[in-house]
Amino acid sequence: MSSGPAATAGPAASPSALQRAFDRAAEEYGVPGSVLLGVSYLQSRWDGHGGAASVTGGYGPMHLTDARTALAEAPHHSHGAEDARGDSARPARTVTDAALPDPARLPAQLRTLERAAGLTGIPAGELRESVAANVRGGAALLADAQRRLGLPLSEDPGDWYGAVARFSGADDTATATVYADDVFDVIRSGEARTTDDGQRMVLAADPGAAPDRTQAAALGLRTADASRTECPPTVACEWIPAPYEEFGEGDYGNHDKGDRPRSQSVEYIVVHDTEATWDTTLQLVQNPEYVSWQYSLRSSDGHIAQHVPLKDVAWHAGNWYVNAKSVGLEHEGFLVAPDAWYTEAMYRTSARLVRYLAHRFDIPLDRQHIIGHDNVPGTTTATIRGMHTDPGPYWDWAHYFRLLGRPLTPSAGPDSAVVTVRPAYDAHKPLYTGCVRAGEACAPHGSGAVRLHTGPGEDTPLVKDVGLRPDGADSTNGVNDTGARASTGQQYAVAERRGDWTAVWYLGQKAWFHNPRTQPTAVPSRGTLVTPREGLDRVPVYGRAYPEASAYPAGVPVQAVSPLPYTLGAGQRYVAGDRTPGEYLYAPKFDTSVHRVVRGQEEYVQIQFGHRVAFVKAADVRVVRR
Structure with a gap:
């Protein structure tokens, strides 16, 4: 066991005001400085975000949650009116914004600022707006968790494993322990960065920190059902299935059965935000009349729920071609304020899940394959304006790719x-x-x-x-x-x-x-760059790579190869991704015996055309640089 370095580790001559605030709070509440810094790093990477709430109503470097206040101030945004299924062969399945939850029914993990105010005597407004007060509130919560576990306010970081796990707010043992393990990984490896308000923060590495992981058993948390999940062992996963059942007049939901990757290759991982609380998100995905995605990720602690087996096709991207060849990840974000921020805990578990999926399906870790919902193209001219825009300009792709092990x-x-x-x-x-x-x-x-x-x-x-x-x-x-x-x-x-x-x-x-x-x-x-082949002034651009008409067998309606209202002009060059034959999954009914995968001879090249990806016919372009 190790006592660890002081919270002031780093440039001793002039620690930042925020570093000093961590020192004072650690001393005041008897929490090891490295534990306080490690927990804060996993919540916010020590950023204060100017007093703005996170996507789950968390404030400040310690992510103290006051969702009641955040909800009262939250604007409500719509990301568009796309058909989530994105298949013109079937009736549209549109998604409406979920109703904001009743603040009186918010769970305890979304009201930790209230408890911090009670423990410290600091007014709630000050805990939201003052980073120093926020750090004190977080230290008080950790010390209170330690006392409730019947443990001393030890100077040894390893004695605080249970309190750290409790701080996560997780309601199951696996998630609480993954969270605590992450905090102690940060403590052992150390971290240093400049925060969003320009303050230099340092947590010196303490490779000897050895947490007592047996403390997690005393938390009395539930055991989540992970029996059917497809997740890496480094995250906490739970199986909460989306329904595949008939209703109404021949309609069904809320995904399609498949046999991927034998039937079709998986080429994309699509990053979304949920536009709903965790509880609402789970209710929606279990509604056969709604839509679906493979995984949901919880903001407060990075917990993951899987809803659709990876072999099956979820309805999430608004483009049927992309749906049939992708996995959808929804990240919790119910404030639907585009400038809300995401926790480090969620970024980390999301990155681990993406690395696992990329390895499983041999998906390159680049932005031609790891895309946002806002990078998915409209299928036709008529659908472009309704396409969604999440996760938006505030998702930190550079940090995400560092966590993926592929820094840009x-x-x-x-x-x-x-x-x-x-x-x-x-x-x-x-x-x-x-x-x-x-x-x-x-x-x-x-x-x-x-x-x-x-x-x-x-x-x-x-x-x-x-x-x-x-x-x-x-x-x-x-x-x-x-x-x-x-x-x-x-x-x-x-x-x-x-x-x-x-x-x-x-x-x-x-x-x-x-x-x-x-x-x-x-x-x-x-x-690799492509340009129109010689003799062509312009070539059409497409939002999906569908086969030519002659490729469709009897009984499968031909899908239009419909160009978008853009063209790629002579002399222009665009970065190319995969080259692929046209492909269409015909899945119009609950009865999977009629499902077919249609593949053509016509090949397409994916390009980065605007903010969204697009496709051009390989016969229309030539490679000019590799």
Whole structure:
């Protein structure tokens, strides 16, 4: 067992004000400094978020939850009106926003700020707004958990395993222990970073920290049913199945039976947010008249519930081609405020799950395959405007890919033909509007997205998206407007460079973004580029890779190969992903005996065309650079 380093480990000459606040709180409540810092890191990575609530109503570096207040202040946003199934061969299955929960019925894990106020005597408002007070509140909760377990306020971090597990708020043993294990991994390895308000924080490594894991048994938590889950051993999973049953006049829900990967390959993992509380999310996915996804992830502690077997096809992405070839991950976020933040606990378990899925299905860990719901293309011109925009510009893709073990680093020289978007998330705070009211500026917030202009200057208009605005109007800086947005990890072909500005090919036009060498928002990269083959002025762009008409057998209706309202012009170049034959899953009925996978001879190439991916016919383009 080890006593561990002091919370002030690091540059002793001048610790930050926040580091000193951790020191004082640890001493006041008798909590080892490394434990307090480790718990806070797993909640928020020590960020205060300017007093803004997380997606589950948590405030400050300790993520003290006051969902009652957060709900009262929360705007309600819709991410669109897409058909979640995305199959024009069947009636639309649309998703409406879930009702916000009754604050009086919120569970205890969403009201920890209230308990912290009682333990410390600090007013709730101060606990929400003052990072120092918030840290004191977190220390008080840890000390209270230790006392309730009948354990002394020991100086040894290892004696606090049970209290850390209790702090997670988890209601099952597996999740509580995974959370505590993560905290002690942070304590053993150490961490250092500059917070969102510019404060340098250091937790020195204590490789000898040895927690007493037997303490978890004293928590009296339930054992979750993990019998049918498909999860890595490093996360806590629970089986809560989505129903496959008939109802109404021949309709059924809320997914399709399949035999993946034997029937179809799995090529994508799609990141969503839930737009509902955890309890509401579970109720919805168990409703046969709703839609489905494979996994839900809880924000407070990273707990995972699986609903649909990986061999089956869930209805989640709004594009049937993508649904048939993807796994959907819903991340809890009921405040539906686009500037709300996600916990480190959820980022970590999500990344572990994605690594497991990528290994299982041989999916590359890149942004052509690990995509947001906001990167899924509309199936036809008519569906583009209704496509969803989650997880939005505040999802930290750079951090996510570091956790995936694939950090987004330069792979070419400064004059590369390809760039990968990668602004410094915490320091990059572009103006967005509409988080609370239309046209009203959102609170400043770190972002992984850059805005694209028609020329090399902030005063030039944003590029147009004729799919979103057929009337030719300019894109806006609205938080849900993806028309002029490139997101971290996405790769684009360079069209021109001029001073601190870089132009890329985007939606059939040159799109400029500020990319100074001193503070770059993109890194030079390598990639395969395609352009229209010789003799073609323009080639059509598609939102799905469906087979040619001659490939369909008798009894399977031919699906239209419908181009989107965009074209790829001669001389333009786009970063290419997979090359694949056209494919369509015909699954119109509950009776799976009529289901068929139709494959054609026509091949498609996936490209990064705008904020969303798209497809072009391989016969229409040629490779110009690898």
